[in-house]
Amino acid sequence: MRKSYLLTPGPTPLPPQVCEALGRPIIHHRTPQFQAILKEANEGLRYVFQTKNDVFILASSGTGAMEAAVANLLSAGDTAITIQGGKFGERWTEICNSYGINTEIIEVQWGEAVEAREIEKRIKANPKIKAVFTTLCETSTGVVNDIEAVGKIVRNSQAVLVVDAISGLGAIDLQTDSWFCDVVVSGSQKGLMLPPGLGFISVSPKAWKLVQDSKCPKYYFDLKAAKKALDKTDTPFTPAITLIIALCESLKMLKEDGLENVFLRHKKMADATKAAMKAMGLELFAASAASDVVTAAKVPQGIDGEKMVKTMRDTYGVTIAGGQGEFKSRIFRIAHMGYIEKSDIIFCLACLEKVLSQMGYKINLGAGVKAAEEIFNSHT
């Protein structure tokens, strides 16, 4: 009878409407019926991406969409800026290196955001830079980067701005067009409340010029083929039909709530979680630039972080995430992204208090929950 709670930064819980859509009998993709669905999905994605650009749906995880960005924009020997302040920023460097693209790496301490001025300096110093690869929310640290500020710099340069919004899209604000984001990539299993298996990528007119010149080999992720198909409301290869049908359901939910309200809900959950951490005497990991989709906190001294996460999951059914890379057992992460609301947060915090207390951490049981409730009950 025990219920399960999933507060991880991907996958996130599925709404019942999405589960229902996933379980429907399948339909063929080359039918007017599926064409209507594809059209609806594309329109909904443009709403969530806040863009007039085409948004392509790939049958891949988010990393596939990241590779699509690199392979379609650049050629071997080109130079791009990557920003390493966590595991997913490092992924941009790795993909670029796989394709023989030179990377000017901006190193950022894990837990901190990139300085837009640093990007400006690099772009001015090296006019050969063709692309700036950024991360909206660095899931591994909980940090959100100021993409709006970066966009203001990159728009006036020869380079295109590429944003990994896998973590964050549909949960925190990302104004693709107004912020001059040339390419935005995302995935299905985060703010969009779906299982993993879909990648998304939007392409601006400035980016299309690079696509025309790109010489990196590609076939499955070839955006020119995707564009040709999309113009006929089709896909170049068999699409992930059930996931796209379910996508229409989650897009409908986001549209009904309205993006602004969705962002406010996430902000409130983040504020409540942060307040609870402080009330429990825990130190936030990304204090200066904490995102509204995942809160990272330091594991208190003397507590086994991995055991704590495991006990919450195996004994109480509450799955949160540990750290990644060198922070594996030193931080833990509570995601509040997608189909998550107040009740999930409160129960997760109550469980965290209990487990920490059982493990010997001195805590006033209820202190974290109380602090969170105060935020949820406030009108700001």
Place this chain on the structure above:
Amino acid sequence: MRKSYLLTPGPTPLPPQVCEALGRPIIHHRTPQFQAILKEANEGLRYVFQTKNDVFILASSGTGAMEAAVANLLSAGDTAITIQGGKFGERWTEICNSYGINTEIIEVQWGEAVEAREIEKRIKANPKIKAVFTTLCETSTGVVNDIEAVGKIVRNSQAVLVVDAISGLGAIDLQTDSWFCDVVVSGSQKGLMLPPGLGFISVSPKAWKLVQDSKCPKYYFDLKAAKKALDKTDTPFTPAITLIIALCESLKMLKEDGLENVFLRHKKMADATKAAMKAMGLELFAASAASDVVTAAKVPQGIDGEKMVKTMRDTYGVTIAGGQGEFKSRIFRIAHMGYIEKSDIIFCLACLEKVLSQMGYKINLGAGVKAAEEIFNSHT
């Protein structure tokens, strides 16, 4: 109240067990619970592939797995044989060309199988050939190629044998190890009775040697990364969790029936469909090498093939496939692959008879159904 019948060569209908699994709440992929599922899926895939090699699960459609084969085995400037006797054979050439790989193209008339002797001649004439790209069932024509015969030739050469078994795996016999297939790729939406969104690829020891030397750029489809992860019962990137959970259900069904019985069921459906075509006075398209998974027949003179397919779908709820490429309106294809049995075939044939008759084709209503029933009732 009208029921829908899907007799297309991908996607194929989903068993209720699969639909149910797809609709379950999601679980996190970095848990012991999902690890057990991944292990079960990998074991089941080795049973269906009839191999001791590792079978990797990709979050992509079958084409992604095809690209993985090319990008992991070869380097720009290498030479490979491709066989063009249909749309999917041509896809191998296209992918190779995207990666700067030279192709020795064996042209085969659409509707016919490749001659193993032709491959032998080419391999002997050019010792630089590193890979032979073949197609088990050429879905666009309904032809099945004699992979066993090709394997006997390629095994004694320096080249590796790569088989596109997207259409056919889990429905017709393909003995990966006994037939010396070095790399076999497949997809989820055909014989495996799942929605599209998973690609599969098996790799033999002979093929791994090429993987070590390959210089094609790749990241998402990098098999060395996939192998490193698989050895820890993990995936390098977020897997398509729900599809893999559903895969365990369909693999269980295939195992319970036993591959041999599954193949017999498909053979009987193919024989019945072919007998019906003849009884209806229709000419089979791939007469000499027709597969057991899809039957292609010529549209009779004076009949609008596209309208026929459309009427069956829109008026009677029976979806079959038209032709592809230059045969778009000249042939039609009835798939009997995956979760399809006698009742589906009989109803499809009855519907086909009715629509053809309404369109002015002279036919004894019931003749096709009778011929099919005779096959289904026979004990051979």
